[in-house]
Amino acid sequence: QVQLVESGGGPVQAGGSLRLSCAASGRLFSGYVMGWFRQGAGMERLFVAAISWTGDSVHYADAVKGRFTISRDNARNTVTLQMNSLKPEDTAVYYCAVRADYGLPVTANLYDYWGQGTQVTVSS
Numbered sequence: 001q002v003q004l005v006e007s008g009g010g011p012v013q014a015g016g017s018l019r020l021s022c023a024a025s026g027r028l029f030s031g032y033v034m035g036w037f038r039q040g041a042g043m044e045r046l047f048v049a050a051i052s053w054t055g056d057s058v059h060y061a062d063a064v065k066g067r068f069t070i071s072r073d074n075a076r077n078t079v080t081l082q083m084n085s086l087k088p089e090d091t092a093v094y095y096c097a098v099r100a101d102y103g104l105p106v107t108a109n110l111y112d113y114w115g116q117g118t119q120v121t122v123s124s
Helices: none
Strands: 002-007 010-013 018-026 033-039 045-051 058-060 068-073 078-083 092-099 118-123
Touching: 002 092, 018 033, 018 092, 018 118, 033 068, 033 078, 045 068, 045 078, 045 092, 058 068
Parallel strands: 010 118
Antiparallel strands: 002 018, 018 078, 033 045, 033 092, 045 058, 068 078, 092 118
């Protein structure tokens, strides 16, 4: 099993920034993909960003391109999501996910492990 713990969420005003972190532990393995999803109230869980094991490949949802940056530190088993120029529509619970395979899919059910989520609230 792999355990994921997110941190860094909270309230922020529109135009501000937040940095989310996710620490992975447990039966980790090399090559795993890490990603971020978000889920607004009453909405489905949507893809935000993903990064390959080496960090050479990244993929972003159109809604966050140019504003969010995903990065990882394999020595510390962490993934980070730097969120800039935040908008009220970015308000959601943000989830960290691990995929035990190759590729950077945008579909939530293709990821194998999930964190509990961290709330991000952007006020106008």
